[in-house]
Amino acid sequence: MSFYPSLEDMKVDNMMRAQISQHQVPPSYVAPQLCATPSAPSATHVYPTLGEYMGMELSQAVIALNMPEYQIQQVQPTSSNVVAPLSSQSLSLPKATVTQAIRQVVLCKDRNGKCGLRLHSVDSGVFVCYVAANSPGALAGLRFGDQILEINNVTVAGMTMDKCHDILKKAPANNITMAVRDRPFERNVTLHKDSLGHVGFQFKNGKIIALVVDSSAARNGLLTDHQILEINTINVVGMKDKEISKIIDESPSVVNITIIPYCIYERMINKMSSSLFKELDRTPAA
Known part of the structure; x- marks a missing residue:
């Protein structure tokens, strides 16, 4: 079974x-011989092979060099079971995909003794809600919505935000290890621009409020x-x-959008100062 990043890719x-x-x-079928016949030199083909047609050399190498448009293009998956004939041109697609897998992150503190993170507890889980630009947290690849499962082998499920921050504050300056689940509440949607450069949705204050009928946003x-x-x-x-x-x-024409229920x-972001938004890490994922 194949999986596709967008409906357009599937079609x-x-x-x-x-x-x-x-x-x-189509496969060729050879009629069985009724009786044995003495061996004889192999007979010539009734029809010339493709490479001999009208005296022209039409091997795959020659076709590839002179007539590439006549080659049959095989669809190559961008990753395991994922086929993306259109979206494969997007360099951000593999990095934008939400895996929800667990990874280990090792980070340190800066010269001010900070990791550049702000955590928040939601439904007994602890999540990253702020990553400062050029901070150890940003360099370690932490992103908004990542769930922190452990800090230095201490399970943080059910802990308050203040308790988690206190653990980070008391942690040593180097080799702070975290077990992180990749953005469990989020999902990525791959969209394609139309001839006017639109993807087909409206938003206000970053919140999606309407979809355009028969647009890429609606289809996907x-x-x-x-x-x-x-x-x-x-x-x-x-x-x-x-x-x-x-x-x-x-x-570019392929737009990867990561969303979360409002x-x-x-x-x-409850109780987050609006001034912190100006300090967020906004560099594309490496």
């Missing part, structure tokens, strides 16, 4: 597979009442709408 792949199946040569299941967190792995939390629109406008987002 293009289906068309390409149908085209390939039309060009495949983008949902309203969700907050935009990243566009092509660039953190847009706290940005003004015109700044978010500019990033979308300057994006009710969860609202709880994560």
